[in-house]
Amino acid sequence: DRMLDMGFYDAIEDIISKTPPRRQTLLFSATYPVSIKQLASKFMRAPQQVKAEAFHSDDQIEQRFYEISPEERMDAVTKVLAHFRPASCVAFCFTKQQVQETVDHLTAKGISAVGLHGDLEQRDRDQVLAMFANRSTSVLVATDVAARGLDIDSLDMVINVELARDSEIHIHRVGRTGRAGETGIAISLVAPSEAHRAQAIEQLQKTPLNWDQLDNLKPQSGGPLLPQMSTLCIAAGRKDKVRPGDILGALTGEAGIPGAQVGKIAIFDFQAFVAVERGIAKQALQRLNDGKIKGRSLRVRIL
Incomplete structure (x- = not known):
């Protein structure tokens, strides 16, 4: 439904104008505001x-x-992450500015985080999503529009950096975790001016909200919140006939990297991403840059 604010209505109107009068039309939306009606x-x-x-x-x-x-919002996000130490977390923001502020704050605190919002070029969006999917970054900070359609496996936590302005969107956010029989936790930060939003969520869920105190969140031991994997970006992709097997073969063959230390491989039109264990990332980078992938020397870098 939020896509209607970005010119999607005109696209729908244009497509339907080219269909016959007798047709079956199905519309799907996570929420049902006036614009959809x-x-x-x-x-x-x-x-x-x-x-x-x-x-x-x-x-x-x-x-x-x-x-x-309001002034402790960013520190509250850090406290939540330091206490629960999720392997994967999506932090929802309302604006792209808030996304960037959150990413900058977490990065300064030594927490691996990337941002996802509507102004990203497709190439950059592919990179962000590949890094989060292959577990080489711990926190994805996103707006609701940018996060639409994401299919994320095994998400440990959702953080509502700012409470959603629509209670149904809150339900949609929270539903990103605890999927496929797994458990998850959803943390919502609520400033006094957002109290009415919390009340709307309580009314929709028909159950009292579980309120807690920030002071109860204590940092857990374990060092910096860094992911186990790192991502290597290869300057060739589907259009260059590069396949996952080519990359895996280059790493485990000539480069001599054990297959168990190689993670997900994602191929896009003009670039490819492969996750390797953080401890061998520089070694893998050096060997790929010195060697060849599918008989060609390709530029490889660590993200």
């Missing part, structure tokens, strides 16, 4: 509405709410 009334005739309740079991997702002052 208006679109449905224009392009559909007496449509049937099917609604799936988006509530989450307390057995799968633990939700905690923390009241904060």
